[in-house]
Amino acid sequence: EAQVTQNPRYLITVTGKKLTVTCSQNMNHEYMSWYRQDPGLGLRQIYYSMNVEVTDKGDVPEGYKVSRKEKRNFPLILESPSPNQTSLYFCASSFADRVNYGYTFGSGTRLTVV
């Protein structure tokens, strides 16, 4: 089944403790992106990647890092999480030449930073 898989689904952590949210897709998509969803703000782009070793900032990149060493994986790294990063995170992917056709989204990771 074609899908985007995120792990973990739920995570509670403490301020300052580094964490990684994994994202993997099995559709051979070049483009991958991370979004965060907050009440009343919709989905805001954190980082995106057009292909392996090519990443760039979205609208809200502060406090996050990403890497794209393999085509299928696009982990989101929070080096020193803070409470304002409590949010629902989505990974998304598409073919690079069909981004305007829309993304396939993962099921989300609900992160709470205390």
Place this chain on the structure above:
Amino acid sequence: GQQLNQSPQSMFIQEGEDVSMNCTSSSIFNTWLWYKQEPGEGPVLLIALYKAGELTSNGRLTAQFGITRKDSFLNISASIPSDVGIYFCAGHRLYNFNKFYFGSGTKLNVKP
């Protein structure tokens, strides 16, 4: 960043009623998409629109790409309980190819 104004924020309707929601922007888009998000899941694409004035249906759902390119509308006819969820609009520009701009969502509640 660019904001899409989506309304209404939430709706409480009776099963069988029709539903309308819309998104507006201060600037134009080349693509409008409509997604549905169910509890505990990621958004799923419902309808994609690529031309001004385009009207596209997907079952009981119908969406339109506004003539001005600054708005889009989604209608759901004869709503059923499984229509419950959050509906998002998303706009895309060709010259800013790497991202979509999302509305804040319309939360739909359907009473059986």
